[in-house]
Structure formats: C-alpha cells, structure tokens
Amino acid sequence: MQDIWQSFELAWTLIVNLNPALSEIVLLSLRVSLTATLIACLVGMPLGALLGIRHFRGKWAVTVVLNTFMGMPPVVLGLLFYMVLSASGPLGWLQLLYTPGAMILVQVFLILPIVTALTKQIIEDAWVEYQPLFQSLCVSRSGAVKTMLWDTRTSLLTVSLAGFARAISEVGAVIVVGGNINHLTRVMTTAIALETSKGDLAMALALGMVLLMIALTVNAMVFSARQRLPV
Amino acid sequence: MTTNADVQSLFPLKLQNVSLNLNEKPVLKDVNLTISDHGVTVILGHNGAGKSMLLKILHGLLQPSSGTIHWGDTNHASDQVRRRQAMVFQKPVLLKRSVEANIKYALDLPHSHSKWSCVELLEHAELTPLANRAARSLSGGEQQRLAFARAMATGPEVLFLDEPTANLDPDATLHLESLIQTASASDIKVFLVTHDMGQAKRLATEILFMRNGSVEEHALKEDFFNRPSSPYCQSFIDGVLLSNNH
Numbered sequence: 105m106q107d108i109w110q111s112f113e114l115a116w117t118l119i120v121n122l123n124p125a126l127s128e129i130v131l132l133s134l135r136v137s138l139t140a141t142l143i144a145c146l147v148g149m150p151l152g153a154l155l156g157i158r159h160f161r162g163k164w165a166v167t168v169v170l171n172t173f174m175g176m177p178p179v180v181l182g183l184l185f186y187m188v189l190s191a192s193g194p195l196g197w198l199q200l201l202y203t204p205g206a207m208i209l210v211q212v213f214l215i216l217p218i219v220t221a222l223t224k225q226i227i228e229d230a231w232v233e234y235q236p237l238f239q240s241l242c243v244s245r246s247g248a249v250k251t252m253l254w255d256t257r258t259s260l261l262t263v264s265l266a267g268f269a270r271a272i273s274e275v276g277a278v279i280v281v282g283g284n285i286n287h288l289t290r291v292m293t294t295a296i297a298l299e300t301s302k303g304d305l306a307m308a309l310a311l312g313m314v315l316l317m318i319a320l321t322v323n324a325m326v327f328s329a330r331q332r333l334p335v
Numbered sequence: 336m337t338t339n340a341d342v343q344s345l346f347p348l349k350l351q352n353v354s355l356n357l358n359e360k361p362v363l364k365d366v367n368l369t370i371s372d373h374g375v376t377v378i379l380g381h382n383g384a385g386k387s388m389l390l391k392i393l394h395g396l397l398q399p400s401s402g403t404i405h406w407g408d409t410n411h412a413s414d415q416v417r418r419r420q421a422m423v424f425q426k427p428v429l430l431k432r433s434v435e436a437n438i439k440y441a442l443d444l445p446h447s448h449s450k451w452s453c454v455e456l457l458e459h460a461e462l463t464p465l466a467n468r469a470a471r472s473l474s475g476g477e478q479q480r481l482a483f484a485r486a487m488a489t490g491p492e493v494l495f496l497d498e499p500t501a502n503l504d505p506d507a508t509l510h511l512e513s514l515i516q517t518a519s520a521s522d523i524k525v526f527l528v529t530h531d532m533g534q535a536k537r538l539a540t541e542i543l544f545m546r547n548g549s550v551e552e553h554a555l556k557e558d559f560f561n562r563p564s565s566p567y568c569q570s571f572i573d574g575v576l577l578s579n580n581h
Contacts, residue, residue: 233428234428234430236396236422236424236428237424237428239395239396240394240396240417240420240421240422241421241441241444241489242414242417242418242444242446243444251430251440254432255430255431255432256431
C-alpha cells in the first residue's frame with residue numbers, strides 16, 4: 105500500500121516539475137494524435153456527408169464495411185501498415201516505418217472509419233429535415249453538404265473528440281509501426297506499457313494522469329463550445 | 336432585378352390531366368386547371384384531399400405520375416422555374432444559425448434576385464430586435480415570419496404557403512397574414528393551403544377546392560362563398576362535418 109502512495113507522490117512530482125522526459129512524450133503524443141484527428145476529420149467529414157446524402161448501388165455494403173472498420177483492433181491495423189511500410193512493402197520507399205509519420209498515418213486510418221460513419225449518420229438525419237428546403241431553394245449538392253456540415257458542427261465536434269480519444273488512447277497500432285523508440289516515437293500509451301513492465305510505476309502513473317487530464321480538458325473545451333454555439 | 340415581363344412569362348399556369356400516385360395509391364387524379372398571375376389562390380379541402388401534394392407538384396418538389404404542367408411557355412421540370420418560386424412549409428425548416436444568418440443564406444444564393452436587403456427583410460417581418468438570436472429559439476409565430484422573410488429573400492415571383500398559420504395563435508396569424516397581403520400587393524402570385532375558412536375569406540382572390548385528389552370547385556372567392564356550384568362545397572362552407580368520401 106505504501107508503495108502505491110509513494111508511486112502517486114513521485115508521479116505528481118514528475119508532473120509538477122515538468123519532467124523533461126515526460127514532457128517530450130506528452131508533446132509527441134499530442135502532435136501525432138492531433139495531426140491524425142485533423143487529417144481524419146478533413147477527409148472523413150465531407151466523405152461521410154456525401155455518403156449520407158447520396159444514393160448508390162451498394163451503399164449498404166459500404167456502410168457495413170465502414171461500421172466494421174470502426175471496431176478494427178488497432179494492433180491488426182498496425183500489422184497491416186507494418187507490412188505496407190516495411191522495406192519490402194509497397195510503400196517501403198517512403199521510409200516511414202518507425203517514424204512519427206507512420207504513427208500519424210496508422211492513426212488516421214484507425215479513426216477515419218469512426219469519423220466517416222458517425223458523420224454519415226448525423227448528416228443523414230439532417231438531410232431528412234433539410235432536403236425539402238434545399239430542393240425548394242435550388243441549393244446544389246455541394247452547397248447542401250457545406251450547409252449541413254456547418255449546421256451540425258456541435259455534433260461533429262463530438263465526433264472529432266471521439267476520434268481524438270480513440271487516437272490518443274490506443275497502443276497497439278503505434279507500437280507496431282512506431283517501435284516505441286526513446287526520443288523518437290515513444291508516446292504516452294507505449295511509454296506506460298514499457299514503464300509498467302520495467303516496474304517504474306511512478307513514470308507510468310504520471311503519464312496516465314496526464315492522459316486523463318488531457319481527456320478531461322478536451323471534453324471540457326468541447327462542452328463549453330457546445331454551450332456557446334446556437335441551438 | 337425581376338421585371339414585370341418575367342412575371343407574366345410564368346403565367347397562365349396550366350395543368351393538364353395531372354395525376355400523382357404515391358405507393359400505388361392515387362393522391363391526385365386528372366387535375367385540369369388554368370390559373371392566372373393575379374392575387375392569392377387559396378387551396379381548401381379536407382385532410383388527405385391532395386392540397387399539399389398539389390402545392391409540392393406545382394413547386395416541383397414532386398413529379399406528377401402523368402399529365403403536364405406549364406408555367407407560361409416554360410416546362411415545369413425546369414430548375415429555372417423553381418428558382419423564381421419560394422415555399423414556406425407548415426413546420427418551418429430553419430438553419431441552426433441566427434435569424435440574420437438564415438436570411439443572408441437565401442440572399443447569398445446565386446439565383447437570388449431580391450430587391451430587399453437583409454435589414455429591410457428583418458424590419459418588414461418585425462424581427463430586427465431578434466436578428467442575433469438563434470433561429471430555433473424563436474416562438475412559433477416568429478419562426479414562421481422568419482421562414483417567410485427568408486422565402487422573400489430569394490426574390491420570388493410565386494410564393495407557395497403550406498398551412499403557414501396552422502399552429503399559430505390569432506396574433507401571430509394576423510401578423511403573417513399582413514405579410515402575405517403585402518407580398519401579394521407586390522405582384523407576387525401566392526398559393527396558400529389552409530383549413531381556416533376565415534383566412535380564406537380574408538386573403539383569397541380565388542378558391543380551389545380539392546376533394547379526394549380532384550378539383551371539386553375552382554371559382555372566384557365571392558362566387559365560391561355565395562354561390563358554390565357543388566353541394567359538397569356548400570356543406571363545407573356551412574360547417575357541416577363531412578368526410579372526404581361523403
């Protein structure tokens with residue numbers, strides 16, 4: 105019991121003193137996951153919106169595949185990207201393996217189905233309501249998509265939050281393509297796994313507490329933004 | 336800017352043998368009509384008589400199963416026709432933005448040719464003090480006035496109103512009716528679906544009475560209310576409770 109308290113005390117000291125190793129890991133985690141979330145939102149939201157309002161043959165199949173990929177185990181995705189990015193893989197020439205670029209890439213594909221599928225659902229619901237108005241006003245498809253993306257921004261903010269949460273908390277994909285290399289590709293989740301296995305509970309706890317604080321801060325920001333936006 | 340010549344070119348509106356089937360059920364049956372550009376055409380009838388469906392077909396939101404519709408010399412299917420029209424729905428569809436942004440949205444459409452500015456439209460609908468409020472936080476009457484102002488922001492030559500006062504109190508109804516009268520006085524042809532006989536008497540130039548998907552009577556307001564040719568319409572005017580199939 106005493107060990108646990110000591111670990112908490114040490115962890116708190118690391119955070120308060122802005123331990124350089126801890127800060128480096130936290131900043132890299134934020135850089136990788138925020139970039140991945142941004143890219144996934146830029147691609148996934150317009151794509152989800154188009155899927156929401158377009159009717160085409162095989163739409164149900166696309167929806168089923170998309171929903172299935174939402175539950176894709178990160179480690180499996182990591183394995184696929186490891187093979188694609190390895191020296192003998194089709195994208196080996198990019199020399200991305202074991203770099204933050206590879207981690208961003210794998211996280212983009214991890215959260216893209218989540219962002220796309222949730223956006224599709226939100227836009228589909230909005231389309232039912234807005235479609236007669238757009239038809240009456242002769243608004244083009246692209247105009248309708250832009251309008252609905254803007255009008256559902258509070259819900260889409262939550263979607264981006266869900267994507268970010270998935271990205272920053274996953275360990276399987278980034279450890280496979282990043283390799284958990286110190287000062288290069290070590291992020292919070294992979295560092296927690298490593299420090300725990302080494303028995304350095306203070307560092308692992310400190311990282312865990314920062315992870316929770318980030319989640320809390322992002323949630324508070326999104327909640328506050330939702331309160332301020334028009335109904 | 337719209338010219339009188341443009342307005343004239345959409346009329347007379349001619350419907351020939353227009354029918355509409357939804358889910359294999361006939362909703363409109365062989366509707367034949369000629370309507371002029373003058374005043375307010377009020378469409379009356381019981382629930383399910385086909386009033387709203389007729390309005391949607393005229394605005395091009397639905398395509399007839401058979402028959403032809405001609406706005407002047409222009410084919411009904413043309414987008415050009417719909418761009419010169421606007422519609423206010425029974426339940427207003429407002430964008431999740433401020434009151435002002437809702438009007439600016441319509442003003443900024445490429446085909447909008449409104450002769451009024453956003454400030455004028457807000458003022459006209461008495462929404463100026465509410466310009467920065469979220470549109471969906473307004474009362475029912477205010478929301479309907481906003482939907483009306485936004486429809487006017489497209490600079491329509493024809494205005495379709497689908498029971499716009501169905502859920503409003505007398506004050507809000509009166510307010511909206513005055514907007515409708517002003518629009519009509521500005522040479523905008525108005526089609527109004529309503530169940531309110533008093534409203535029909537106050538606003539109509541002519542009455543189109545629908546029954547079971549067909550036109551039961553099409554007459555000037557005075558003729559309809561004083562000398563209806565159909566006994567069914569007479570019973571309706573007298574307030575006798577009738578079903579569509581009676």
